[in-house]
Amino acid sequence: MSFQNPVFIPGPTNMPEVLRKAVDMPTLDHRSPLFGQILHPAIAGVKQVLKSKSAEVFIFPASGTGGWETALTNTLSAGDKILAARNGMFSHRWIDMCQRHDLDVTIVETPWGEGLPADRYEEILTADTNHEIQAVLATHNETATGVKSDIAAVRRALDAAGHPALLFVDGVSSIASMDFRMEEWGVDVAVTGSQKGFMLPAGLAIVGFSPKAMEVIETAKLPRTFFDVRDMAAGYANNAYPYTPAVGLLNGLKLSCDMLLGEGLENVFARHNRIASGVRAAVGAWGLDLCAASPDVYSDSVSAIRTPEGFNATDIVTLAAEKYGVAFGVGLGEVAGKVFRIGHLGSLTDVMALSGIATAEMCMVDLGLDITLGSGVAAAQDYYRNQDAAPAKAAA
Amino acid sequence: MSFQNPVFIPGPTNMPEVLRKAVDMPTLDHRSPLFGQILHPAIAGVKQVLKSKSAEVFIFPASGTGGWETALTNTLSAGDKILAARNGMFSHRWIDMCQRHDLDVTIVETPWGEGLPADRYEEILTADTNHEIQAVLATHNETATGVKSDIAAVRRALDAAGHPALLFVDGVSSIASMDFRMEEWGVDVAVTGSQKGFMLPAGLAIVGFSPKAMEVIETAKLPRTFFDVRDMAAGYANNAYPYTPAVGLLNGLKLSCDMLLGEGLENVFARHNRIASGVRAAVGAWGLDLCAASPDVYSDSVSAIRTPEGFNATDIVTLAAEKYGVAFGVGLGEVAGKVFRIGHLGSLTDVMALSGIATAEMCMVDLGLDITLGSGVAAAQDYYRNQDAAPAKAAA
């Protein structure tokens, strides 16, 4: 696999040069004041990206999965009731984590390809008149299916039910790529990682806690030390960490926030929508369908593309890697073999996207699918060249 | 603080160029076969560094603290009894983590500056005729005091008592710097991190589990997902991870092991001893004492140096950073203000060590201590120049 071709996996993303260089720093004493000059701007930047003024942000040397665990263990106790929908592999895994921590999860099974069923949430919450449900889980963007859900609708469901449960949102593959409004949507814990919209290497779990979530951390009884936000909070107050921080990644995160905020979050989102729309135009030209059931749930960070019955979509991914040196994503779980995925988040340009589309096209023809070479590329070209706005440009 | 001066903190260490470049890699699809070509050699290398043929090695995107939590949560259940000695800040923190996970710790309070009391361990284990103690904790090198303990003696204590408890060893600041023999010493869980002897950025928790430790992971009831070694083991079997791995750090770890094993572990240890001996010669020339109570516990990775009564040792650290742009370590916990620490592990040369000694000397004179400029440097020079062996050389 060539390091010069872009990757088209749904994270880790292609990385801008300047972020790689910010991460690759010499050893700095993390107990010196200099560390605070990295840590605090990074935290402040994340808050702005989350669109929250009141959240407390905690950053762990971990992955998004560690962020999920941070959300659960700092707010809940064994036996607590949780409400969650399962509509893809990542919502499934979070539910599994709950169960391993002895949480009692009410699971709303939802077809893979559909968004979270806010109406079902409302029914269940309304029926929970004793308010036994402590937390509601919501996966903003199901990376496995390329499905974006309506978090505002989930919030409305909670409000309509008059239910005080905490709202935890997995924004790993949405935050910094698609609109996310922690405060407006009343999100109590938002979870993301460094390797998606922030365009950094994997290695940071990034979480935001609302004041309401912070209120329960002392009563939460699930054991935790590494992911204990109290130790983090105490450390931050002294420009420090409870253990050795990943200083280079934090330095990268500081710069990533500067870049995203400098470009303007709405411009970042528009850029992702632009790139994604070109990919979707190609899919249409191929005569294929997205796994995502309807346009309102189309993800701007990843497209899962259904291949015809009887065809193993994973073959596309294998061939692309072996013959063309290009990485796409395979289908996972229920949709394994049925879809392949083109990741289009992070640092990507129209031109890079076209090379991914062209590669997918070659692979499908190589494997005998009835696809016309150049057809998807032409549809995407037509879309990209007719956009009024400045071209999608990856950050330097 | 200048990035060109070496750091003299006890980790993260100065990093060789080639390791920084190995870590700073473009995005690689962690679900492709290429990832296995990084992961498996890294794991195999770590096993050799641990001197174990039977251990299973797990590498988490976390820190050494995460390694401690991995050890506890994969092998123990709430209420389990633990035996541990507290002889410094890091043994203290591991004990604290046990207590937060509802483990019942028998604490052997030990003077800070002394090594683990294997004799007391033997007494307690012998008295535990019902074998209620499930695990014994041992901090191989107390980073806070510069004290190395005798792990072989702890093993002998367990054996003499005929006690089946698991032996967990914190080797964060010893492994890959000082001799560590996982198999010979019967260590059941060994814990370390990327940022010490491996000379990498922080961001990896590295643990080795003995077959005996692996036997209990299914019965251990402490909740865990992020740190669950079962998910790791299942992933490794497929060249994969249960979540997004820190590919660059793993690539660095692979190369770091190649470098350490290529140099020869005994040569690596001799190099650390050489550098440390020069530092200790300087301390002697200054007329100061180490925190470490006796030569048999002197650490080759960090020296904690006692300053005279009434003097605040932390002032040295502050002045070195502000006036000379050099990072030393402060005293922690019981020895805060009483010691300052010179870290001398990882990628360091005689010449770099001399610059640290010279800086400490200037600071002490600046702060009014009765130290002769050049005295410590001369003692270290005399030691270094009379070594027969090839000079200590940091890896390129």
Place this chain on the structure above:
Amino acid sequence: MSFQNPVFIPGPTNMPEVLRKAVDMPTLDHRSPLFGQILHPAIAGVKQVLKSKSAEVFIFPASGTGGWETALTNTLSAGDKILAARNGMFSHRWIDMCQRHDLDVTIVETPWGEGLPADRYEEILTADTNHEIQAVLATHNETATGVKSDIAAVRRALDAAGHPALLFVDGVSSIASMDFRMEEWGVDVAVTGSQKGFMLPAGLAIVGFSPKAMEVIETAKLPRTFFDVRDMAAGYANNAYPYTPAVGLLNGLKLSCDMLLGEGLENVFARHNRIASGVRAAVGAWGLDLCAASPDVYSDSVSAIRTPEGFNATDIVTLAAEKYGVAFGVGLGEVAGKVFRIGHLGSLTDVMALSGIATAEMCMVDLGLDITLGSGVAAAQDYYRNQDAAPAKAAA
């Protein structure tokens, strides 16, 4: 302009990561033995790439233009007679350099788009019965027109005329991309640079001198110091340079040669031919012509593409840069505005090439040319996917 899109200029090329990292090295004492461990392997590698066993290789911290000057000033004296053809901007410039050095150049004007006229060379050399012509210049690959000339034919012309003139070849944009046989073709001075087939940053002039060329350096009277090969030769004998060398670039050159020779030169040439053939398939699908007059002179390192009468080809280059963040080459000299150029040498993959083709296509449609979106891409895809050989892969 995004740094993440590939560049499609005919050099400097896209650079493999490992070469960038080899160039970016810390300061090394260029008077120490370590320098020889970089210099001599680099020189040996270049000799193999030049396919010469007898040449002496000299490497200056300069550019290809400096290599031209090295060829002239070390072998000639003011007033000497030179034979050269002018069939593009770079042959023009070398002629101009001769004239500035008071050399007397017989210029064979040749249509831009045609190769060097070996038959005319033979006529002129045969007529020069007194052997007054000291040197014959030949531009192997005219970067301005995408025309490759037949150097073996030039050698045959010299031989047929029984003429002892030296043969100087500009291989700046051919060497390490297209077959070049210094010894077999009887080339006396071969000139290239670091930023083309060697895939490095600009900054090295690389020249090979045949034994016959070395014989005349003492009698050559053109003044030179910086480019004096005698000082270089004397330095090399002592692992040294006559002035400060560009150590990092030399380190990169050493690795570049290792990579090229490891891949196999014939494979490197086949890779370039493969990439170029795809680009030419696209040009055909667009209904456009190359500047190169016939397939036997098609360059595998750059294609100059003629646009219709009345259309300013430079607009494509400007639009590509401004709207899509992609760099193509403009037409130079006689063909300014008439052609645009796609560079396809160095570190490039099929997939990257497709993104360049797709971009050119969008620009031409944007500017009103009668081109069908996707048509050139489809032709190139069809070509690339039907190659039996392993895919073109840029070095890591």
Place this chain on the structure above:
Amino acid sequence: MSFQNPVFIPGPTNMPEVLRKAVDMPTLDHRSPLFGQILHPAIAGVKQVLKSKSAEVFIFPASGTGGWETALTNTLSAGDKILAARNGMFSHRWIDMCQRHDLDVTIVETPWGEGLPADRYEEILTADTNHEIQAVLATHNETATGVKSDIAAVRRALDAAGHPALLFVDGVSSIASMDFRMEEWGVDVAVTGSQKGFMLPAGLAIVGFSPKAMEVIETAKLPRTFFDVRDMAAGYANNAYPYTPAVGLLNGLKLSCDMLLGEGLENVFARHNRIASGVRAAVGAWGLDLCAASPDVYSDSVSAIRTPEGFNATDIVTLAAEKYGVAFGVGLGEVAGKVFRIGHLGSLTDVMALSGIATAEMCMVDLGLDITLGSGVAAAQDYYRNQDAAPAKAAA
């Protein structure tokens, strides 16, 4: 030799991280407007560093030797008369270059260790009543002897003689390290390189031409193309180069100027004086003498240290490299074996300097010189710690 020890050669210097990263950039189209955004600020920065408002600055992909050749070939014709003093290896080489270009040099032989004899210059210029001397050469800092000369005095000599000759100054190892006033001193051509005060890799010849020098470039008959400032000037007017520029080095130069000017040139000079004074204090403590004859000619960028009669000073350099992995400079030419050199220019701190002093000390003791270990270090420590100013800090 370890890459982690600082180098103590008089250039190339230790390089700040940020400059290395600025140089290590991806390929950028040097014919695009982006190149101008690097080139012009770099030129403007150099002008400020030269302290000239009227000079034209030209930057070649070459070395300082190329800068010397630029000065000569753009302003002179074969047979022209030159006045120069020879007081070290570098003045010797520039004279040699003149002679190879058929210039007629009047050489004032000057003891190595003394500065340029302005009084002799004045006598010779006064005697040249026909004003046949076209140019006067002056080496501002003789890198071979650690001798700084008084350029203002040379200017006064010219003025006192009423002589119109051009004044060419080699400032390779002085500019950006010691005060240099191109305009005030009436310097007509100033020559430097990237690898000394600018703290960059070797690879750029940097020259400034006064308006008076620019006036003669059309009449100068020495042949040149690569170093022709007319082509450069024409290129710059179009944001371009006459050939492929070293874009990364120019990007580094732009940032280097920003750093130097941001720190303040006078602060940069004070920093060099501070570091140098510590080294000289050590030399005094060792009981050794500098090659430089008197304090007024002490160089702040390099110290050449005389060793006792009968001792081969080069042994120190060899031993330092082989045993301690540290690079010093050997004696050159007349002082070969008689001196060793400690370079102390560029990115260096007190702390780094102390490690060099300590290493030299060990080597001298190892080789049997009567030196007390720690004595030079103590003298330097005493000097450094008593400076009121902020500590010498290398740029990040």
